[in-house]
Amino acid sequence: MKILALCTGTPEKLTGKSYKTGIFKHAVNGAVMIDAEGLVGDAICNRKHHGGVDQAVYIEGSLTLDWWSRELCRPYEPGTFGENMVISDLDNRVVSVGDRFLSGDLVLEVTACRIPCATFAARMADPKFVKRYTAAARPGIYCRVIRGGIAEVGTPLEHQPFPGEKVTMPELMETFGRRLSQVDRARYLAAPIHYKLRVMLAAQP
DSSP states (O other): OBEEEEEEEOOEEOTTOSSEESOOEEEOOSOEEEETTEETTOOOOOTTTSOSGGGSEEEEEHHHHHHHHHHHTSOOOTTTTOOSEEETTOOGGGOBTTOEEEETTEEEEEEEEOOOOHHHHHHTTOTTHHHHHHHHTOOOEEEEEEEOEEEOTTOBOEEEOOSSOOOBHHHHHHHTTSOOOHHHHHHHHTSOOOHHHHHHHHTOO
8 A cells, every 4th residue: 555645725615605614635746744633734624523633634545536436427636525645555444443554654543434514515516415425335534643754645554454343434434423232332432433432422321
């Protein structure tokens, strides 16, 4: 595996919307510094729902994006889904909470899947895209930064699976907001999930 693209954005307005968003990402050339908050210089406009230490870097796998390119019947440009990083030979469906991605000094740890929202649908100019993305069951991947470092396109990258019980990205999307069984809740809490998800699960009766 290797890093195929690194993408950052600046605040931009969506057509027909009054607010600005950082979802418009564009591939950048050269090395990019990644710290605890993500790619240095990347815009995060709505910090209530985006960004933060447990959602610092958003990843898409190239195999998943190839699938979307066929599904959308058009070439996929890096950054279209608002991702920060595209990794070669990666299918989002095989990624689990706690998996790590290592490249040089950089260590990223998976915390959560992408849950599509109205801003994403507006970005795709398709009011039904939230439903379409959910049905595809190939959600993007959010990571925390365990150790910061320099990332650069073409750099080799290692996918290190979580050694404990798996909570995959499709499963996490399917169960988001639902009440879990005691067994599943224990399995989720045993993984290094996003702190907001941990609070939600801990509050379940």
